[in-house]
Amino acid sequence: MTHVLKIENLQVAVEGKPILRGVDLEIKHGETHALMGPNGSGKSTLGQAIMGHPKYEVTGGTITLDGEDLLEMEPDERARAGMFMAFQRPVAIPGVKMADFLRHSTTNVRNPERKEGEDLIPMKDFRRELKDKMQQLQMDMEFARRYVNDGFSGGEMKRAEILQLAMLQPKFAILDETDSGLDADAVRLASESIADIGREKMGLLIITHHDKLLVHNPPEFTHVMLGGRLVETGGSELAEELHANGYERIRAAYPEAEAENLAMAGE
Amino acid sequence: MTQLGFDTEGFQSFLSTRQEPEWVTAQRNDAWSQFNDQPWPTRRDEEWMRTDIRLFKLDKFSMPSSDQVDGLDQISPLLSAGVDLGGSVHSHNGVCVAESFVDDLKQQGVVFGSLDSLVTEHSDLLDSTLLQAAFDREDRFAALHASCWTGGQFLFVPRGVHVEQPFHVLSSLSDGGVDLGHTIVVLEDGASATLLAETASSTEEAEGLHCGAIELIVGDRANLRYVNLQNWGQRVWHFARQKAVVGRDAHLQWTSAAMGSRLSKVNQHVVLNGEGAQSQMNGVLFTENKQHLSYHTQQYHKKANCYSDFLYKAALQDKSHTVWRGMIKVDEEAQQTDGYQRNDNLLLSNSSRADSIPGLEIEADDVRCTHGSTTGKVDEEMIYYAQCRGFTRKEAMRLIVTGFFQQIFDRITIDSVRDALGLAIARRVRDYE
Numbered sequence: 001m002t003h004v005l006k007i008e009n010l011q012v013a014v015e016g017k018p019i020l021r022g023v024d025l026e027i028k029h030g031e032t033h034a035l036m037g038p039n040g041s042g043k044s045t046l047g048q049a050i051m052g053h054p055k056y057e058v059t060g061g062t063i064t065l066d067g068e069d070l071l072e073m074e075p076d077e078r079a080r081a082g083m084f085m086a087f088q089r090p091v092a093i094p095g096v097k098m099a100d101f102l103r104h105s106t107t108n109v110r111n112p113e114r115k116e117g118e119d120l121i122p123m124k125d126f127r128r129e130l131k132d133k134m135q136q137l138q139m140d141m142e143f144a145r146r147y148v149n150d151g152f153s154g155g156e157m158k159r160a161e162i163l164q165l166a167m168l169q170p171k172f173a174i175l176d177e178t179d180s181g182l183d184a185d186a187v188r189l190a191s192e193s194i195a196d197i198g199r200e201k202m203g204l205l206i207i208t209h210h211d212k213l214l215v216h217n218p219p220e221f222t223h224v225m226l227g228g229r230l231v232e233t234g235g236s237e238l239a240e241e242l243h244a245n246g247y248e249r250i251r252a253a254y255p256e257a258e259a260e261n262l263a264m265a266g267e
Numbered sequence: 268m269t270q271l272g273f274d275t276e277g278f279q280s281f282l283s284t285r286q287e288p289e290w291v292t293a294q295r296n297d298a299w300s301q302f303n304d305q306p307w308p309t310r311r312d313e314e315w316m317r318t319d320i321r322l323f324k325l326d327k328f329s330m331p332s333s334d335q336v337d338g339l340d341q342i343s344p345l346l347s348a349g350v351d352l353g354g355s356v357h358s359h360n361g362v363c364v365a366e367s368f369v370d371d372l373k374q375q376g377v378v379f380g381s382l383d384s385l386v387t388e389h390s391d392l393l394d395s396t397l398l399q400a401a402f403d404r405e406d407r408f409a410a411l412h413a414s415c416w417t418g419g420q421f422l423f424v425p426r427g428v429h430v431e432q433p434f435h436v437l438s439s440l441s442d443g444g445v446d447l448g449h450t451i452v453v454l455e456d457g458a459s460a461t462l463l464a465e466t467a468s469s470t471e472e473a474e475g476l477h478c479g480a481i482e483l484i485v486g487d488r489a490n491l492r493y494v495n496l497q498n499w500g501q502r503v504w505h506f507a508r509q510k511a512v513v514g515r516d517a518h519l520q521w522t523s524a525a526m527g528s529r530l531s532k533v534n535q536h537v538v539l540n541g542e543g544a545q546s547q548m549n550g551v552l553f554t555e556n557k558q559h560l561s562y563h564t565q566q567y568h569k570k571a572n573c574y575s576d577f578l579y580k581a582a583l584q585d586k587s588h589t590v591w592r593g594m595i596k597v598d599e600e601a602q603q604t605d606g607y608q609r610n611d612n613l614l615l616s617n618s619s620r621a622d623s624i625p626g627l628e629i630e631a632d633d634v635r636c637t638h639g640s641t642t643g644k645v646d647e648e649m650i651y652y653a654q655c656r657g658f659t660r661k662e663a664m665r666l667i668v669t670g671f672f673q674q675i676f677d678r679i680t681i682d683s684v685r686d687a688l689g690l691a692i693a694r695r696v697r698d699y700e
Contacts, residue, residue, distance in 0.1 A: 051655050054647065075654035076663075085655060091648045095673030096666055101656070104666070108657035116662060147670070164656065 003029035003066055003082070003171045005050075005203055010061035012042075012049045012228075019045045019264065021228040022061065027203040029171060034214050034239050035207045037225035038247050040265035043207045044088060046225070047174045051085045052078055065172070079105075080112035082171030086161035086178050092149040098160065099130065099144035102167055109168045133166045137193050154181035162193050172203040179213040191216030214239050224250055227260030270329035273415070275303075281330050281415065288390040294398060298413035305407040312406075317590045317622055318532055318561045323504055328445045328476045331361025331417045338441025338469025339364065345687040346435065346463040346496055353432035353460075354379040358418035360444035375428050382419030382449055392423055396453055401482035401510040403536070408506040412447055412478050419449035424458035426486075433461040433492075433681070440468050440475035440503060451482040454489035456514070461492040463684065466527065468500030475503040477528075483511035483519065487541055490518045494684050498691070499527035501556060507533045515541025515570075522679055524551040524688050526695065531560040539566070539573035539601075549675045550579030551688060553695055554587035554619070561590035566608065568601040568631075577608040580675055582668050583619035584697065592624045595638065599630040608638040613671050615645060615664075615696075665696040 005027045012020040019042045027033050035043050048056045050063055052075040063070040070078055093101065107120045120126075134141060137159055149157055158178055165173055175194075179187050191213055194204070199217060206213055214236070222238035223230045226247075231254045232238065242250070251258045271277035278299055282292060307323075308315040339359050347355065354368035356379075363381035372379070378389055386393055398404070398413050420436050438448050446466075454460060468475060477499065485491045491511075499505055505528035513519045525531060537546045546566065554560055566575040581589045595606040612621035623640040645667055653663035672692060679685045 053651055074660070075651060076657055076659050079655055079657040087652065087655075091646065091652050093649055093653070093667060093670055095670030101653075101666070104662070105653075105656040105658065108659075108662075116659060147673075168656070 001066070003203065005172045006062075006064045007050070008062045010046070010049065010063060011059045012045055013057045013059050014045070014055060018059070019228050020049065021260070023228075023230055025223065025230065027172060027205060029203050030200045031221065032199055032204040032206065032217055032219045034219035034222045035205055035225060036222060036239060036242050038261065041225040041261050042228040042264070043225050044176055045228075047085050047176045047205070047207055050174060051075055051083060076108070079168075080109055084165055084168055084170035084172065085174040085176060086158070086165055088176040088180065090149045090157055090161060092147065092151070094147050094150050096148050097144070098146055098148055101148050102130065102144075102164065105164070106167050109170075130167065133163060136196055137163055137166070138189065139163065155183070155186045158182055158186070158190060162190055166193065166197050169197075170202055172205070174205045174207065175213070176207045178206075179208055184212075187212045188216065226250055226254055227257035227264065229257050231257050270332065272329055273325050273411070277330055278414065287387060288394070290390075290394050291386055291397075295414045298404060298410045301404065302407060302410035302414055305410060307407050314563055314592075315532070318530065318559065320530065320532075323530070325411075328443070330415060331445050331447060333362045335360040335362070335441065335444060336364065338473065339439075341469040342437070342439040342467050344435065344437045344465060344467070345498065345691065346465050346494065346684055348683055348687070350435070350463070350683045351432050353377075353430055353434050355435040355437070356381055356420045357437045357439070358446070358448055359439045360441060361417045361446045361448060363418055369432065372430060376425040377428060377430060378421060378423035379434055380421065382421045382451065383417060385421040389421070389423070392453065393421070393451070396482070396484055397451060398482070401484055401512050402480055402508060403510065403534070408478050408532075409480070409508050412449070412480050412508070416447045416449040416480070418446065419451070422452045422460065422462060424454045424460045426455040427457040429458065430460045433463050436462065436464040438464075438466045438477070440473060440477070440499065442469065442473040442475070444473070444475045446475070446477045446479060448477075448479045449482075450480070451484075452491065452493070453484045454486050454491055456486040457488045458486060459490035461681070463494045463681070465496040466499050468503055468527070471500045472502060473500050475499065477503060478506045480507065481509040483521075485511060485513045485517045485519050487514040488516045489514065492520045492681070493522070494681065495521070495523045496687070497523070497525040497527055497531065501527060501529055501558060503528045505531040505533070507531070509533065510536040510538070511546070512538045512540050513544040513546055516543040517541065517545070519546045520549075521546065522549040522675075522684070525560055526553050526691060528560065529558065533561065534563045536565040536567060537575065539568050539570060539575060542570045542572050544570065545574045546576070547678070548575075548577045548579075549678050551672055551675055551692070552579065552581035552589055553692055554581070554589060555584040555695065556587060557585070558587040560588075563592045565594045565596060566606055568595070568597040568604045568606060571600060571602045571604070573601065574605045575607065578675060578678075579610045580613070580672055581610070581621055582613040582615055582671060583621055584615045584695075586616070586618045588620045590622045591640075592626070593638070594626040594628060595636050597629040597631050597634055597636065601631050602633045604631060604634040604636065606634070606636040608636075610640040611671070612640075612642040613645060613668065614642065615668070661696070665693055668696050669693060
């Protein structure tokens, strides 16, 4: 069975203000989709709504994973069902070591039926796997002993997110601006890592307003968001065009969405 | 045996049951008259303005007696699991019920056991220390303790002797029990020791009273690690005076964890009494229901070139309330003082409250003193992030609360203590909406 993430007519509000105004998107396992658009168009909101952030209120529409209603699930249930998001700005959890966090997290995601207090995956197996993955990502093992995102540089945070992606092996992953704040080398490394993890093994939604990550991970589909709607969908050539020329053509072609975008950005 | 009240008749009968050196009896009589001359503190007293003891009635309790051994089988220690001990003392309702002491240490001149018997046997070691330099008879609770203490423990380590095996002290209460235990530790110059002390109640519902004191006398170049886990049931009144006097180039690491009691009022003082003395005070408080825990701490720099470090962290559930009032006091001659003081509070419910009042009182001009305090709720973004990685909300909470205390765990060098505290904390974290 091919896994399918299906979003239909999704409307989302934050503190009562509408942000997404009817988004339709279908991602099949093995596909890479790029989501582009100017700042404030609602790209990150889509990611947060898919994961279930409590501040993002779904006011209409559906999100399903293989026909299961994601909106009925808590964020942790979504993670266990196979959803993942690499955060644009992950929070720090002081006092919690990366390795301990990941061991618990990997255990829960791999054994969705696990009850609280049941055994974690064996330390030895976990360590071996973590070490492999960290070597692949050219990360020092010392990293695993640091507290989650605590005092991490921008680049370290993004690599830590990709490490988690590699460990959790989700069905669908949203990468929210994973390339922002990284220099060219770091982006290349991140892109290679994603390629190593295996794009074919998951459905990818890459949120970006640059195309750096996309050069290494050419999308089959490119979607453009403006004013909380997907106004255009194309292939990888659309991503290239937007990268080369910016959003002027899009803004001009969809005045209504542009007006909403301006209104949202103005707030 | 009839129950003796805390009145003159009761006190006289109590004295007649004790065969103690004269100086002890004199001390008791002196404290008893002070007890009678003083009123109970009220909220008009500055130290008590946040701590309401109007519901505390001493006459509901009576003097400890040796026939109150009920509930003994329900007591189990947390800190001593898997530890090779140098000795242990268990007192129940203020009376020593079990003690052990490794022979080899006795040969080296170490003294350890119940203070009840050692105060007579080692009168010479105690007559110049007990209830003196490391005790302040400031209020009525202190006077009550000084006049009526029973049970207790005494640890003495002679000059230059290093004791590797920790000592263990367990004080427990059953319903209606009273513990007026006194702990006194004397390390002579260059000695070192570790003491693990803990308290427990037979049941969570057992009412009780603890009015105790700890005296730690750390000689020059001596090294003491003291761990204190206050784990009374939630219907126990806890009043305690705890004071350490640290000598030249000596080192004290004092870790306190407080989870229990209905109401606690603790005065914890460290006096850096010789040049180069160092102290580290670590605290973990985890409260729930309507518990009220009040800590008044002081790092008193009397001599030059001393270092004191203080870090207390509290997590509060339900309608619980903590008070921390800290003071770094630096005498005029205590130049090159390095003092540090920090208190962080994590509010796990909307109705919990943490009062955090750091303070400095500095008379020397060449010092470095820093202090800080934070009070806040659990960051919902942290919970969401952990949930996105497959943690349930409750697991995320437990993770975050444990992480909050980690900075203190990182300082604890005794595995059994770290494990016991970690477990006790994880158990206590509940579901929150």
